Amino acid sequence: MRQSQTPNAVVMIRPHHFVSNPQTMHDNAYQVAAESQNSCIKAYQEVTGVAKLLTDAGVIVHLFEDETKLTPDSVFPNNWFSTHGDGQLLTYPMYAPNRRAERRNDIIEFLKQHYRVSKLTDFSDLTRNNLFLEGTGSMVMDHYHKTAYAVESKRTCAKLVAKVCKQLGYQAHIFKAIDEQGMAVYHTNVLMCVASNFVMIGLDMVPKEQQASLLERFAQHKKEVIVLSNSQIAQFCGNAIELKGKHGRVLALSHTACDALTMEQKNIIESSARLLPMSIPTLESAGGSIRCMLAGVHLQNI
Secondary structure, eight states: OOOOSOOSEEEEEEESSOOOOGGGGGGOTTOOOOOSHHHHHHHHHHHHHHHHHHHHTTOEEEEEEEOOSSOTTTTOGGGTEEEOTTSEEEEOOOSSGGGGGGOOHHHHHHHHHHBOOOEEEEOGGGGGGTOOBOHHHHEEEETTTTEEEEEOBTTBOHHHHHHHHHHHTOEEEEEOOBOTTSOBOSOHHHHEEEOSSEEEEOGGGSOHHHHHHHHHHHHHTTOEEEEOOHHHHHTTTTOOEEEEETTEEEEEEEHHHHHHSOHHHHHHHHTTSEEEEEOOHHHHTTTOOHHHHOEEOOSOBO
16 A cells, blocks of 8 residues: 555654754754744744644644753754654664754654554664764655655765665665755755655756756656745745645645745645645744654554
8 A cells, every 4th residue: 555645743842942053054054043042932932833833724743842952953853753654663863963862762652652653763873883864854755656865965875865765665866966055955855845746846956967867757756846946945945845634735834935936836836735834934044944843744543
């Protein structure tokens, strides 16, 4: 049985001491410094607002608190674990040392108690070998067609992508992507979003010799391609996720991203999913957006 692309539940983390992580600043071109009591309050409120809008749309939100000061990027849980329709739960090796503490056994136990987890695989110890792979930040999954797209970078080891894909029974499609400063795009989910009927991608960031194979695969999977400009990528247009709500599919994205889309692009999206924009300007200062905040739950209910 094919796995659905679109989960109806997500895990979110609400930070009490938000700060833009200094350990990730050097390779995240979309990150700016943000550290103040006001930022902490705003980040807390933004997560609360996102959780409410998703719940109102009929998406199940499992909201956990982070009251520590040790994990500044905990608001982005999709990097340290992923779940899959066959019951697998995987945890990943994180590049920044202070992100490795984000793994939480209480979240793993919660998922095991409420969903069918048949296999738990922990890759996090591979940091000892300087191997890194940051979950569905590093890999954008087409679950229905069992394909993982990954931009090779400091945070995304191609060999490890291949290893994870072999375990999941997925095909790995690894490519390069460079921003306007000549820096490798730090996470694939900044560059692209795969939904049920369409894909959004910053194609200009991909070397021309690698674009054709991507477009060929999208065509094979019958995905309509929405090409995003570099400026749209900088506004987090690629950092979106399709979810299943009470009235069908929604595309969760930030107001920043939604405002940067053209009317033509919005019309393509809304032919299959309702746009659900949310305001998170403080959180976006940390270099991620809505997709990074939502760890999709693809497991089956008990």
